[in-house]
Amino acid sequence: MADKSEKTKARLPRGFADRSADDIRAVEKMMVTIRSVYELYGFEPADQPLIEYTDALGKFLPDQDRPNEGVFSFQDDDEQWLSLRYDLTAPTARFVAENYERLPKPYRSYRSGWVFRNEKPGPGRFRQFMQFDADTIGTPGVAADAEMAMMMADVMEALGIKRGDYVIRVNNRKVLDGVLEAIGLGGDDNAGRRLTVLRAIDKLDKLGREGVRLLLGPGRWDGGKEGEGDFAKGAGLNNAQAEAVLLATSKSDQNSQADQDVNANAVYQEGVGELSTIEALVRAAGYGEDRIAMDRSVVRGLEYYTGPVFEAELLAEIPNEDGQIVRFGSVGGGGRYDGLVSRFRGEPVPATGFSIGVSRLMTALKNLGKLGASDVVAPVVVLVMDKDTESLGRYQKMVAELRAAGIRSEMYLGGAGMKAQLKYADRRGCPVAVIQGGDERAKGELQIKDLIEGARMSAEITDNAEWRAARPAQVTVAESELVAEVRKILAAQAEERAK
């Protein structure tokens, strides 16, 4: 039972959020659209639990050394470590590895769900958020990667984002890997420095070329000037090395200036070759540069990518929370992760996938005006004039009749009087109120108020006497006319809204 001696504080842990009815409905609509595109491409729904063995998730989060850093973990009763998934890719890899024999290959699947990051929350940074992924597992061919890029372009347009307002950028990790090898950063010993380079490049948009140059070299102060903010240690490249990296990751996909060592590197050449294959495939299928662009500056921050990487970017300039007009940026991304399934199976199982950040994309669509007001109409409310069981039964019957006719409706369930009931109807945005007091009951009648029209008229009529005389937007009908009359009013309101 409730502990009455001490009040528990009702509060949410930092980084978690309740969702509003409007947001839930908007996300639902958006997910139906995304799903329909994934289905059109022949992908099948899949779903893994939210909890996995920590070791099955691997240590693939950026900026972590210990397995539990960044993830929520706890021990099972047999002392084994469990974690909440931090993305949908790691559980997918586990599932496919476990069921490889019985799955069609390549295995095309999609999945959506909550993922968790045990990180410091901030504005717009949550510790629980939703992703919606698609993956093709079991094929090394970059035709699968090309398809991912096209599917993402189709998702954007299905969501109502106009051509020119988004672009899917494609690059290949092998290009950067080849450059790093050519400048002497190959081999296991340099894995840490390569990761630092990767994350520096991933910040090109935020920090610009000069900021990234510092991160590639000696390091950089967060605040932008020496001594301001925290110091981020750099990758320690010399000027020539940093220049080679910046050159290989410049927006242009003409890499004619790449130096001889880089050009001679086999991994680099493989990357460049795969990129032109992807480009040829998407162009053949009719996707122009305005939809899918080759862009050497895309690297993605995650360590596990092994080949092509993609990013869906919204180009539209949208007001942010502070009212500033900004380019919205990335709403999803992905790439080839040939190592993730393989590590369970000890044989190559190449894979590629894409992940959409659902909440972020919803925010973007909202700001773009692509998520109009919900088209769900609030319920008709049957007000409660008399509270004896017999009267309540009559009101309940009215509601049952309305519902049987498919009309969303409810009986007022609170204990308050007429004024509070109308306030409730207003707060809910109810379109119609049904009223039956003793007088009406005696005559077998009821009153039906058009609350939308009523509000409009009361805004026009300022004189109280005039208002009373008009008794606006209210009709008295026989009990048997309830459904027909309510239906008529709702239809008139829908027509008005459509104007």
Place this chain on the structure above:
Amino acid sequence: MADKSEKTKARLPRGFADRSADDIRAVEKMMVTIRSVYELYGFEPADQPLIEYTDALGKFLPDQDRPNEGVFSFQDDDEQWLSLRYDLTAPTARFVAENYERLPKPYRSYRSGWVFRNEKPGPGRFRQFMQFDADTIGTPGVAADAEMAMMMADVMEALGIKRGDYVIRVNNRKVLDGVLEAIGLGGDDNAGRRLTVLRAIDKLDKLGREGVRLLLGPGRWDGGKEGEGDFAKGAGLNNAQAEAVLLATSKSDQNSQADQDVNANAVYQEGVGELSTIEALVRAAGYGEDRIAMDRSVVRGLEYYTGPVFEAELLAEIPNEDGQIVRFGSVGGGGRYDGLVSRFRGEPVPATGFSIGVSRLMTALKNLGKLGASDVVAPVVVLVMDKDTESLGRYQKMVAELRAAGIRSEMYLGGAGMKAQLKYADRRGCPVAVIQGGDERAKGELQIKDLIEGARMSAEITDNAEWRAARPAQVTVAESELVAEVRKILAAQAEERAK
């Protein structure tokens, strides 16, 4: 990167499960139906995160003394305890308490999502499962409880469960509470014994009257006989007390035999009175005894219920996993929980709600044959005869054309030959395969195979020579006819399926 020296084992922790595409689609369909009924009743969607402060969840799980028993818990970086929610009611209570001022009252909301129990898993017992709840918060009137019962009856029928195949049973905790008070088990000192009585009654279906009588009295051996299995300590009631409890919880709602002390008890009378109000309300709205039955044997195992309790039971006899025909039993339940929100606010916030066990209900619908085969058609597959980039681009273009026409389709993405590709198409259940080799290409043609008709014909034709001669269900058309021809075949297949 993947650790190549040691293979990670791909396995799921006990009590967690991956879901199949069919199950996901079936659940999705079912949830859309449930949601439409909740919406029809004027409820609004709501959503709380999966993680809450442990103290906000309270200690409301059955059979636990410590807060963390039964729930997955972990400490945040500020040392505060967090837990995964074990139901949707406790987070709802926290949310409403936190936002009480700004919510319309009564607040009608619904929510679905995963909940977690850190318990020993077993067959059909999972540690992660899905619930779909509706709650009305802020009204003490049992009209809200009556509505819950009616809504659940409507949900059952909306899901295709025939009248007579289900029943919503309604009781009131106050009836039992009154009896316990009358036989001297009132007061805080007896809280533990009252809980033991509650859980004993909740096992009436499983153990029968005599089994429960033992649990009310001295205790009971799990195996049914002395010394067999574990011993469950009883509530220690004497014969007369146990008889009074069994009488008050017998199926019949005629309680004329209740003794004088019980009849004189105010809480008991309040419970009986509320039950007849609920009965009058649901009957007035047209819900007969075949849909909503008053049943004194329903108590629900959860400690936090304070008034009316309900249970949705499937009466249909369904084959279970072992092929035995059994009455399926409970697929959901709920009740009034006036203490849950109040404990945050220090003022009364009465509430009532209902929870559907989604996976359990889906299993029932499957066994009842109410979830037919998925109506999603597998994708058309464009086979890959030539693997050069130019050819791949052409196949890709065909797929893009099909998709632009709204036809679910994919290009085969694997590396394997013709035989493996047809095997893949078979495994996926693809309805149509599109083939273009060099010869067809030269003539601007392609072959389209009707794989469904092909399979049917090959089942009929046993002679291999005859088979080759017939070249069943395959046409050669001009490239420009691709979409029209595929559409024609799919339409013919749909017509065949509908027969």
